[in-house]
Amino acid sequence: MSATAESVQERRAALKGLGTSRKRVEDARFTQGKGNYVDDIKLPDMLFGDFVRSQHAHARVKSIDTSAAMELPGVIAVLTAKDLEPLNLHWMPTLAGDKQMVLADGKVLFQGQEIAFVIAEDRYIAADAVDLVKVEFEELPVLVDPFKAELPDAPILREDIADEKEGAHGARRHPNHIFTWEQGDKAATETVIGEADVVAEEMVYYHRTHPCPMETCGSVASMDKVNGKLTLWGTFQAPHVVRTVASLLSGIAEHNIRVVSPDIGGGFGNKVGVYPGYVCSIVASIVTGKPVKWVEDRMENLSATAFARDYWMQGKIAATKEGKITGLWCHTTADHGAFDACADPTKYPAGFMNICTGSYDIPTAYLAVDGIYTNKAPGGVAYRCSFRVTEAAYFIERMIEVLAIKLNMDAAELRAKNFIRKDQFPYQSALGWEYDSGDYHTAWDKALESVGYSKLREEQSQRVEDFKAGKTRKLMGIGLCHFTEIVGAGPVKNCDILGMGMFDSCEIRIHPTGSALARLGTISQGQGHATTFAQILATEIGISADDITIEEGDTDTAPYGLGTYGSRSTPVAGAATAMAGRKIRAKAQMIAAYLLEVHDNDIEWEVDRFVVKGAPEKFKTMKEIAYASYNQAIPGVEPGLEAVSYYDPPNMTYPFGAYVCVMDVDVDTGVSDIRQFYALDDCGTRINPMIIEGQVHGGLTEALAIALGQEIAYDELGNVKTGTLMDFFIPTSWETPNYQTDFTETPSPHHPIGAKGVGESPNVGGVPAFSNAINDAFRAFGLTHTHMPHDHWRIWKTANELGLHAES
Amino acid sequence: MSKQTINLNVNGQSVTAEAEPRELLIHVLREQLEITGPHIGCETTHCGACTVDMDGMSVKSCTVFAVQAQGKEITTIEGLGDPDKLHVLQEKFKEHHGLQCGFCTPGMITRAHRLLEENPNPTEEDVRFGIAGNLCRCTGYQNIVKSVMAAAEELNKPESVT
Numbered sequence: 001m002s003a004t005a006e007s008v009q010e011r012r013a014a015l016k017g018l019g020t021s022r023k024r025v026e027d028a029r030f031t032q033g034k035g036n037y038v039d040d041i042k043l044p045d046m047l048f049g050d051f052v053r054s055q056h057a058h059a060r061v062k063s064i065d066t067s068a069a070m071e072l073p074g075v076i077a078v079l080t081a082k083d084l085e086p087l088n089l090h091w092m093p094t095l096a097g098d099k100q101m102v103l104a105d106g107k108v109l110f111q112g113q114e115i116a117f118v119i120a121e122d123r124y125i126a127a128d129a130v131d132l133v134k135v136e137f138e139e140l141p142v143l144v145d146p147f148k149a150e151l152p153d154a155p156i157l158r159e160d161i162a163d164e165k166e167g168a169h170g171a172r173r174h175p176n177h178i179f180t181w182e183q184g185d186k187a188a189t190e191t192v193i194g195e196a197d198v199v200a201e202e203m204v205y206y207h208r209t210h211p212c213p214m215e216t217c218g219s220v221a222s223m224d225k226v227n228g229k230l231t232l233w234g235t236f237q238a239p240h241v242v243r244t245v246a247s248l249l250s251g252i253a254e255h256n257i258r259v260v261s262p263d264i265g266g267g268f269g270n271k272v273g274v275y276p277g278y279v280c281s282i283v284a285s286i287v288t289g290k291p292v293k294w295v296e297d298r299m300e301n302l303s304a305t306a307f308a309r310d311y312w313m314q315g316k317i318a319a320t321k322e323g324k325i326t327g328l329w330c331h332t333t334a335d336h337g338a339f340d341a342c343a344d345p346t347k348y349p350a351g352f353m354n355i356c357t358g359s360y361d362i363p364t365a366y367l368a369v370d371g372i373y374t375n376k377a378p379g380g381v382a383y384r385c386s387f388r389v390t391e392a393a394y395f396i397e398r399m400i401e402v403l404a405i406k407l408n409m410d411a412a413e414l415r416a417k418n419f420i421r422k423d424q425f426p427y428q429s430a431l432g433w434e435y436d437s438g439d440y441h442t443a444w445d446k447a448l449e450s451v452g453y454s455k456l457r458e459e460q461s462q463r464v465e466d467f468k469a470g471k472t473r474k475l476m477g478i479g480l481c482h483f484t485e486i487v488g489a490g491p492v493k494n495c496d497i498l499g500m501g502m503f504d505s506c507e508i509r510i511h512p513t514g515s516a517l518a519r520l521g522t523i524s525q526g527q528g529h530a531t532t533f534a535q536i537l538a539t540e541i542g543i544s545a546d547d548i549t550i551e552e553g554d555t556d557t558a559p560y561g562l563g564t565y566g567s568r569s570t571p572v573a574g575a576a577t578a579m580a581g582r583k584i585r586a587k588a589q590m591i592a593a594y595l596l597e598v599h600d601n602d603i604e605w606e607v608d609r610f611v612v613k614g615a616p617e618k619f620k621t622m623k624e625i626a627y628a629s630y631n632q633a634i635p636g637v638e639p640g641l642e643a644v645s646y647y648d649p650p651n652m653t654y655p656f657g658a659y660v661c662v663m664d665v666d667v668d669t670g671v672s673d674i675r676q677f678y679a680l681d682d683c684g685t686r687i688n689p690m691i692i693e694g695q696v697h698g699g700l701t702e703a704l705a706i707a708l709g710q711e712i713a714y715d716e717l718g719n720v721k722t723g724t725l726m727d728f729f730i731p732t733s734w735e736t737p738n739y740q741t742d743f744t745e746t747p748s749p750h751h752p753i754g755a756k757g758v759g760e761s762p763n764v765g766g767v768p769a770f771s772n773a774i775n776d777a778f779r780a781f782g783l784t785h786t787h788m789p790h791d792h793w794r795i796w797k798t799a800n801e802l803g804l805h806a807e808s
Numbered sequence: 809m810s811k812q813t814i815n816l817n818v819n820g821q822s823v824t825a826e827a828e829p830r831e832l833l834i835h836v837l838r839e840q841l842e843i844t845g846p847h848i849g850c851e852t853t854h855c856g857a858c859t860v861d862m863d864g865m866s867v868k869s870c871t872v873f874a875v876q877a878q879g880k881e882i883t884t885i886e887g888l889g890d891p892d893k894l895h896v897l898q899e900k901f902k903e904h905h906g907l908q909c910g911f912c913t914p915g916m917i918t919r920a921h922r923l924l925e926e927n928p929n930p931t932e933e934d935v936r937f938g939i940a941g942n943l944c945r946c947t948g949y950q951n952i953v954k955s956v957m958a959a960a961e962e963l964n965k966p967e968s969v970t
Contacts, residue, residue: 023902030910031898031917033845033885040844122839124831214849214857214911214945265847265911266945298850526909526946694905697948725854725943732940733949 011607016546017539018753021690024531026524035263038218041233043291046220047076049284050126050294051277052116052133053304054108057144057375057718058155059137061104064116069132074125076288078133079117079280081105083287092249092279095272095497096349097168098178098340099160100378102276107140109157109338110377111718112303117280119292142718146312146335146372149176157338157373168340169349169371178340178371183354184431189366192327196318200403205787206391206767208310208335208376208712210302211383212728213525215265217305218295219278221285229256230285234278236261236553237271238563239523241497243555245274250282261553267525268702269381270306272343272565302728303720306343307376307712308383310335311353311391317399323407325418328362328430330395332369334380340371342380343565344387345495345502351387352486354431358396359440359484359656360418365430375718384702384763386487386566393483397768398785401480401775405784411776412453415482416444426749433486435654436748439682443744444482447658447680450742453478456662464780473668475780479661479773483765487757488571488653497562503648504572505559506580508537510641512630514623515547518580521561522573523553527695527759529569532687533577536753540581541588542608542622559644567655567757570687571748576647578752583643587629591641592620594634653748653756657681659769665777667804670796672708672774679765680742684756693741696762700739703766705731707774709791729791778802816877818843819887827874833867834858836874837884845885845914849943856942859915860884866922868941885914888921897921897959906955908946916942920956930960 006014016022029035052064066078081103084090091099104115116133120126141155148154154176156162162175169179193199219234230252236242239261247254264271277294284292296305311332318327334350336342344351350369357365382388400418404411419440420427427435448454456478463476492501505521518537522529529552534545552558561573585605592610593600596618603610610625612618620628628634629641662676679696686692709729713721722728747754767788774790775783781802786794799805811826818841825840832851837843837860846869849857853871860869861883889895897917900906907913916939923930923938930938935956936949944952 024905026910027902027907028891030907030913031885031894031901032889032891033843033914035910037847037911039838039848042839042842123835124828212945214855214909214943215847216849264909265849266909268945295848298852298855528908690905694908694947694951697950698908698946699948701948702945724852725850726852730855730943730945732943733936733953734940736936736949738950739948 008607015538015542015544015608017535018685018687020535020688022531022535022545022688024528026528026530037215037263037265038220038233038235039295041220043220043222046291046293047119047121047284047288048123048126049281049292050118050123050130051114052118052130052135054104054111054113054115056108056137056139057111057142058109058140058157060107060140061115062136062138065134066116068134069118069129072125072129072132074121075129076119078129079103079283084283087283089249089279089283092274094339094341096340096342096344097346100339100341102279110375111720112300112377114276117284119284119288142375143176144374144376144714144716144718146333146374149372149374150174157375176373178336178373179349181349181369184366185364186366189327189329189364192364193316193318193329196326197321198406199316199318200399200406201316202399202402202785204313204315204395204398204785206309206311206313206394207788208307209383209706209710210307210712210728211268211270211381212302212730213266213268213270216296216298216301217271217275217277219281220291220293221281222291223285223289225289229258230282231258231260232282233260233262235264235271237267237523237525237565239553240521240555240560241500241563242274244500245498246282249279259555261523264523264525269308269343269383269565272381273306273341275305298725299723302712303723304377306379306381307337308379308381309391313391313395315395315399317403319403319407323409323414323417325360325362326364328357328365330356330367334369334371335374335376336371336380337374337376337378339378341378343382345489345497347494348387351382353388353392355389355433355484355486356392356395357429357431358393359420359482361420361424362430367431376714382566384699384760386485386489386760389485390764390767393764394768397481397483397772401772402784405779411480412448416441419444434651435484436651436750437746438484438654438656439744439746440482440656443656443658443680443682446742446744447660447678451660451676451678474664474666475777477663477665477773477777479663479769479771479776481659481765481769481772483768484654484656485761485764486652486654487567487760488649489566489568490652491650492648500562501648502562503646504561504568504576505644505646506573506576507559507644508580508584508642510584510626512627514543514626516543517549517551518577519551519558520573520577521559522564522569525564527569528691532691533574535687536574536577537581540578541584567760570755570757571653571751572647572649574755575649575752576645579647580643580645583645584641587637587641588622588625590637591625591628591634595620595628650750653684653751655683655756655758655761657761657765659765661769661773663773663777665774665795667799670792670799672790672795674737676740677737678740678742679762680744681758681761682744682746683758683761684746684748684751685754686743686745687755692758695759696741697739699760699762700766701731701736703763704736704770705729707767707770707788707790709789711789812875814874814878816879817881819883825874829873829875831874832870833872833874833877834869837869843884843886847911847914849911854943856919857912857915859919859942861918861922866919885918888917895921896962900955900959900962904951904955904958906947906952912942912944916944916952924960924963928960928964932957
């Protein structure tokens with residue numbers, strides 16, 4: 001071997017593969033203002049679309065007069081349901097097996113609902129024309145409280161399906177009822193609860209909120225009538241599924257539709273669904289023969305697209321006197337708004353809410369979820385969460401705290417007593433999941449030790465004493481959370497979206513000079529796929545990540561995939577990348593053996609080359625192999641070096657984490673101050689620690705927002721009270737703390753590289769940690785549970801109700 | 809509505825635009841002048857994605873009428889650096905993972921640039937207060953603050969030239 005040969009370590013480092021905090025390749029364009037987002041697209045003769053929306057939450061549409069709007073110079077057309085009906089596009093299917101009006105068909109069911117679509121030469125004219133469309137309404141009684149949906153005097157919202165006793169998910173017991181979904185053993189759970197030493201009960205409400213990415217939703221449709229091709233650019237987290245849906249809806253053959261997700265300004269679940277704006281931009285382009293852009297404004301985004309959560313979770317948790325949990329019961333009332341447009345795999349109308357046994361070995365459990373229609377916007381998306389996992393984690397992590405109070409036990413100790421032990425994995429949960437791997441006790445102990453948990457409790461006790469003695473008006477809360485996620489949907493046998501199995505894909509081409517192009521079925525919205533997928537591949541095929549281009553989001557070039565949401569990119573497309581890489585390596589091995597004139601089995605892989613066993617000076621690098629694959633006739637081997645993998649994961653992955661939040665709460669102002677936030681995440685094999693940390697920071701901040709103030713609130717008439725960023729809380733740099741991140745690493749046994757996904761963990765775990773801290777601050781004064789969001793007013797109100805403001 | 813002729817200087821170049829009195833600066837920049845670095849996130853002055861520099865002050869160009877920019881000097885992200893010589897802030901945002909989806913980034917960097925012009929030696933608190941008008945949904949700000957602090961340090965090195 002040459003004396004100057006690089007060491008194995010140096011060659012490995014040069015790859016910038018797994019485990020490297022590689023700087024992001026995306027950042028060059030974003031830092032220079034050269035990203036290409038939907039609203040940056042400008043095509044010749046492009047027109048703009050804008051919606052006439054309902055100001056009422058429930059009303060009949062008596063008439064729509066578009067004449068004044070049509071007279072305005074620059075207005076091309078105004079579409080209503082009547083125009084879409086001949087095309088059968090006035091309604092569209094939802095991801096949840098329901099259907100949704102594209103434009104109001106006789107009535108409106110929520111404030112902000114789309115009534116007419118104005119097409120004009122520019123966005124100002126379109127907005128003027130929207131004001132000129134006259135809609136005559138007949139107001140109807142409004143239903144905003146899901147618990148009143150089945151009362152005798154409740155208005156019937158969905159007259160289109162009022163008589164249908166059977167919905168997409170089984171029997172419906174009332175016109176305003178969508179489904180009942182049951183999991184687990186009801187009778188056994190009720191027996192356990194009936195016989196338990198201790199039962200804690202609570203209604204845990206996870207309020208309605210919204211993903212609110214910085215970029216709103218939008219699309220540009222361009223129908224090329226000469227070639228019969230439709231191109232649709234849009235804010236799509238699942239471009240391939242959008243293509244299939246667009247084809248089925250429009251009747252345009254799928255090969256004549258190209259869907260492109262350009263750069264996406266954050267998604268967080270908001271951009272999974274199909275919205276009327278997308279459909280209308282397509283129809284408008286077909287009608288006018290010109291490209292049509294639709295981009296919603298912030299108020300439209302918050303009030304009409306894709307809310308999240310809104311789960312009323314009634315819980316009972318049973319335990320022995322010693323604190324061993326014996327059973328969990330949950331009944332959830334799910335407010336779905338006017339159409340069931342949840343973005344869940346088809347067979348899971350309440351997503352993965354049945355992960356609600358959390359990190360605990362609970363032998364018996366039962367979950368029922370009732371979906372209800374109300375006069376609110378449709379949605380129910382997984383806001384930085386894998387299909388209702390956030391609701392499930394919040395529920396169990398609140399129930400644990402409530403049980404700890406009932407048992408008069410420390411909540412950290414109660415958790416440790418009930419964790420699934422390391423030796424129990426793979427673990428079969430009472431509600432039907434097989435957890436792949438975990439080491440909860442190690443993570444928990446590390447977290448408690450890192451924050452100095454027992455000292456914090458001592459300080460808290462002293463604070464209570466000081467408060468009672470009148471020495472302070474600030475209480476201290478310690479918010480604990482140990483969460484388990486279920487991500488990476490999923491096995492095709494039980495997970496699909498509109499019938500499409502939830503596999504994902506990667507296609508790799510190695511170029512003659514030894515660089516590569518890989519295309520995936522997913523689409524980055526800030527996660528840094530172009531950076532991290534190249535790292536996975538670099539380690540698999542021995543080509544530096546810097547020499548690998550990653551492409552996603554163009555259905556004409558990328559292989560079919562189900563997209564990016566539910567933390568599925570790394571578990572599914574990341575696995576496909578590794579598997580496709582292994583196919584490349586298998587072929588490379590044959591080529592190398594031929595070049596080295598040895599048998600395939602006589603060479604072995606070493607970082608970036610195949611080496612003859614026992615003769616390290618004889619080797620062929622991947623670069624040499626790549627060139628040979630294009631320039632030599634190798635017997636029995638096809639020229640070129642390409643591979644594709646469609647990966648159907650055998651199971652979900654189960655990331656977990658241990659979080660601790662320490663807060664000071666001012667009893668008189670209700671102001672909460674985050675003193676410390678410690679987040680330990682175990683996402684299995686770590687691909688890029690820098691990006692993982694960034695994901696954790698961001699997810700925690702979204703959790704902070706949700707727990708401490710962010711909500712989509714309605715008044716009794718169905719008016720959206722939080723439709724702008726003035727009312728809808730997004731934390732600024734001023735109220736966001738610095739976070740302390742940490743990790744353990746428990747690989748997934750079934751994932752090719754052991755990775756589990758991390759993007760959503762901090763939101764799933766963060767919300768309970770923040771909320772538990774607020775609740776815990778008042779535990780010494782008799783509080784068991786108070787609902788989120790814990791804004792200053794609600795905290796003040798809690799303190800007031802506990803008599804902490806009483807003057808003697 | 810009749811259009812007005814507006815003469816302004818954008819990123820060092822004199823340009824002319826035709827706009828109705830009601831047209832917003834952000835729309836004129838993006839749609840007429842094809843400067844798409846500044847983005848539209850809310851149109852109500854809350855999010856700061858449209859932040860540009862106008863005569864040495866940060867403004868949110870979604871609530872400035874284009875006609876108000878008559879005779880003004882506007883600097884956008886496109887005017888801060890170029891591919892051959894990035895601005896220190898652009899370098900530091902890349903180095904410290906100060907961005908994810910990138911949508912808020914042009915406004916954030918443009919704002920940070922003005923902040924450092926006004927206060928070359930900011931504390932972390934100064935930075936957090938100074939960029940609080942610019943929202944980010946991805947990063948949790950921690951790495952943005954780190955990037956701005958690192959840029960300040962770099963700019964304060966004696967040999968550093970912007």
